[in-house]
Amino acid sequence: MSIQVENISKTIDGRPIIQDISFEWRPQRIIGLVGRNGAGKTTLFRTLANHYLPTSGTLSIDGVDVQTTPVARQKLFYVDTQNNFFDGQTLAQISALYAEGYPKFDTDRLKQLLAEEQLPFKSRYRQLSKGQRMLFQILLALVSGTAYIILDEPFDGLDILVRERIVGRIVNEIAERPTSFLISSHNLEELDGLCDQVLFIKDDRLVANYDLENLRATAKKLQLVFPDKHVPAVVKDHGKLIKVYGRVLEVYFDHYTPELEAELKAAQPVMMAPCPLTISDVFRVKLGDQRAVMGGE
Numbered sequence: 001m002s003i004q005v006e007n008i009s010k011t012i013d014g015r016p017i018i019q020d021i022s023f024e025w026r027p028q029r030i031i032g033l034v035g036r037n038g039a040g041k042t043t044l045f046r047t048l049a050n051h052y053l054p055t056s057g058t059l060s061i062d063g064v065d066v067q068t069t070p071v072a073r074q075k076l077f078y079v080d081t082q083n084n085f086f087d088g089q090t091l092a093q094i095s096a097l098y099a100e101g102y103p104k105f106d107t108d109r110l111k112q113l114l115a116e117e118q119l120p121f122k123s124r125y126r127q128l129s130k131g132q133r134m135l136f137q138i139l140l141a142l143v144s145g146t147a148y149i150i151l152d153e154p155f156d157g158l159d160i161l162v163r164e165r166i167v168g169r170i171v172n173e174i175a176e177r178p179t180s181f182l183i184s185s186h187n188l189e190e191l192d193g194l195c196d197q198v199l200f201i202k203d204d205r206l207v208a209n210y211d212l213e214n215l216r217a218t219a220k221k222l223q224l225v226f227p228d229k230h231v232p233a234v235v236k237d238h239g240k241l242i243k244v245y246g247r248v249l250e251v252y253f254d255h256y257t258p259e260l261e262a263e264l265k266a267a268q269p270v271m272m273a274p275c276p277l278t279i280s281d282v283f284r285v286k287l288g289d290q291r292a293v294m295g296g297e
């Protein structure tokens with residue numbers, strides 16, 4: 001059970017927008033898709049959702065090729081946040097249309113969730129604020145009964161409280177039913193603490209695919225202070241410097257073993273404390289400086 005994306009490319013007006021993209025999207029995972037504005041995230045989503053036909057490549061959902069069996073896409077939910085018919089419609093009208101497209105769509109649950117968010121079922125979509133629109137789209141996704149949900153920039157421009165409500169909804173959904181999410185963002189920090197896996201798209205290609213669970217099982221980030229300015233060889237040989245604050249070194253170790261820990265302790269640090277490994281750290285150490293990776297953002 002998974003979505004297999006194999007060598008998907010899309011060319012529009014002779015220009016390649018995404019090229020040769022492959023990854024596996026397994027159930028009950030939250031995958032982050034990170035890339036700068038214009039990197040091709042929305043084009044990838046539109047191609048996965050069949051709004052665009054791929055120029056080449058294949059997509060299969062739970063073993064079924066969607067080109068030969070289009071109904072397999074009923075397991076995949078995607079709302080195009082830029083091109084949709086929502087504006088003049090009421091939330092009730094929009095949900096009725098989605099209920100026709102998704103056999104397991106649960107309208108009663110949608111009404112209950114909308115009431116919890118104080119969004120009237122009869123209000124028009126265009127009357128909603130940016131945050132309320134995103135919440136509504138996410139609630140549509142949650143009640144769609146689909147196993148795979150794509151969210152395009154769900155946190156863009158939202159305040160921290162709305163962001164937290166959305167994150168809470170996503171995490172609860174995964175805990176309650178075998179759903180999985182593919183969430184795009186041009187901001188690494190937005191995805192921190194949420195994703196199990198991160199894909200990085202740059203110049204129309206997938207340039208990195210990191211499984212954070214695996215990575216966190218073997219890697220470690222430490223804050224270290226040594227008695228003098230000299231950085232011990234064990235840190236230089238096995239670590240990658242992430243940041244320096246005065247005498248505090250923040251160092252990433254790819255393969256942190258008991259032996260390495262013993263060697264570090266033998267160097268007699270004044271302070272040696274673990275700290276959480278973030279997605280930004282992973283990109284910084286794996287792909288160079290994050291600003292360089294993000295093209296100066």
Ligand SMILES: Nc1ncnc2c1ncn2[C@@H]1O[C@H](COP(=O)(O)OP(=O)(O)OP(=O)(O)O)[C@@H](O)[C@H]1O
Nearest residue numbers: 012013017035036037038039040041042043044186
């Ligand atoms: N239908 C189209 N016709 C022509 N060019 C397009 C079309 N759709 C996308 N593009 C171009 O493809 C590139 C990638 O666009 P896309 O919207 O997929 O990027 P994105 O990563 O989602 O960007 P953002 O973060 O700004 O939403 C852009 O340069 C865009 O101008």
